[in-house]
Amino acid sequence: MGILDVPGISRAQADFRYATGAFAPLYGYYASLARARLARCDILALGDSIMEGQGAATVPDRWINKSQDDLRLRWMTGAGGPGFVPAVYAAGPNATKFPSWAYSSTPPALPQGLGYKAARINDTVTATITRKCTSFKLFFYRLAADVVTVSVDGGAPVTFTMNTSIREQAYSISGLASGDHTIVITGTGAGTSFCGSVFYDGDETAGVSIWDASHSGATMKLYAETYTNWVEHLQFVTPKLLLMGCLTNDCRASSNGYSSALYKGYAQSIITQARVKVPSLPVLFIPPYRPIDTETLIEPWDNYIGKLHELAAENAHCAVYDMSLRIPNVTTDTYGFRADSVHPSSVGMAYMSALATAALTPK
Numbered sequence: 001m002g003i004l005d006v007p008g009i010s011r012a013q014a015d016f017r018y019a020t021g022a023f024a025p026l027y028g029y030y031a032s033l034a035r036a037r038l039a040r041c042d043i044l045a046l047g048d049s050i051m052e053g054q055g056a057a058t059v060p061d062r063w064i065n066k067s068q069d070d071l072r073l074r075w076m077t078g079a080g081g082p083g084f085v086p087a088v089y090a091a092g093p094n095a096t097k098f099p100s101w102a103y104s105s106t107p108p109a110l111p112q113g114l115g116y117k118a119a120r121i122n123d124t125v126t127a128t129i130t131r132k133c134t135s136f137k138l139f140f141y142r143l144a145a146d147v148v149t150v151s152v153d154g155g156a157p158v159t160f161t162m163n164t165s166i167r168e169q170a171y172s173i174s175g176l177a178s179g180d181h182t183i184v185i186t187g188t189g190a191g192t193s194f195c196g197s198v199f200y201d202g203d204e205t206a207g208v209s210i211w212d213a214s215h216s217g218a219t220m221k222l223y224a225e226t227y228t229n230w231v232e233h234l235q236f237v238t239p240k241l242l243l244m245g246c247l248t249n250d251c252r253a254s255s256n257g258y259s260s261a262l263y264k265g266y267a268q269s270i271i272t273q274a275r276v277k278v279p280s281l282p283v284l285f286i287p288p289y290r291p292i293d294t295e296t297l298i299e300p301w302d303n304y305i306g307k308l309h310e311l312a313a314e315n316a317h318c319a320v321y322d323m324s325l326r327i328p329n330v331t332t333d334t335y336g337f338r339a340d341s342v343h344p345s346s347v348g349m350a351y352m353s354a355l356a357t358a359a360l361t362p363k
Contacts, residue, residue: 043360048215052091068209080200084196103125113193115230118193122192129197132179146161148187210243245285247287
């Protein structure tokens with residue numbers, strides 16, 4: 001007869017391991033995931049082009065999407081809706097390769113919302129999308145104009161007049177029959193900043209989603225100091241976990257990187273800002289693989305990883321999952337892991353998703 005339990009482990013030892021293990025800080029998130037058939041478990045992903053998916057063939061091929069699929073399959077009932085769709089994608093060719101909102105003319109890019117990838121819509125720019133859903137929510141950052149109209153499936157436009165006392169706004173439509181619905185947003189006057197949308201398909205009150213707040217070229221510094229409006233949009237997400245994936249651009253000379261000490265300071269600032277909005281928000285640092293050997297780094301990669309471990313020790317509810325320990329050096333790529341010198345291909349994304357799903361699953 002086989003024995004599955006490890007022999008010789010006492011109850012006290014098991015309890016100690018449970019309380020002090022590397023993933024113990026995430027037990028609050030794991031508990032939320034275990035309840036995902038009863039309540040929402042939303043995860044917010046901050047990262048750079050690797051997290052946004054540059055190199056993947058399609059949106060479903062990105063590692064955050066594949067991990068979302070894995071978590072949904074195990075922890076929720078039904079497939080769920082498309083989830084968060086940004087106003088635009090930032091990662092190079094992904095702007096055309098990844099279908100998002102379509103515009104009547106190219107809108108000016110604006111630095112608000114999740115992933116600071118918003119688009120200005122006005123009286124000459126409309127936004128259109130078709131997604132399968134039973135409800136959806138639209139996000140805005142109010143500028144000079146505070147009125148938009150929203151039409152569903154060619155119906156009469158409904159006017160949304162924004163609250164002029166606040167910047168961040170959301171507008172919802174619910175009660176739709178499950179199926180494809182076409183939404184058209186029209187601005188007025190000089191326009192307002194459209195920050196994306198979330199689509200549900202029967203999973204409004206229970207389920208799992210990973211919200212893409214990443215941006216090609218992003219660093220911890222940009223999220224901490226430059227484009228901080230994403231923090232204000234946490235009110236629309238109420239995440240149960242914050243994923244922080246920036247490191248590739250932070251450490252490389254070619255992307256204007258900086259020291260590991262500065263890296264730690266910026267990461268700490270992000271944690272502090274996020275927890276003002278969502279107290280005790282669990283955080284998982286999930287840096288990707290090391291840059292190829294021909295890249296010049298400001299400091300050795302391990303210096304930056306060490307700073308993440310310091311942050312995890314100094315902040316409650318923080319953990320580190322270092323993908324670079326689990327992905328071999330990809331300088332000589334014989335397996336099709338990379339799409340280019342920096343970004344993973346769909347093959348690499350699949351490998352990364354397997355690792356991420358393991359980290360996002362209770363231990």
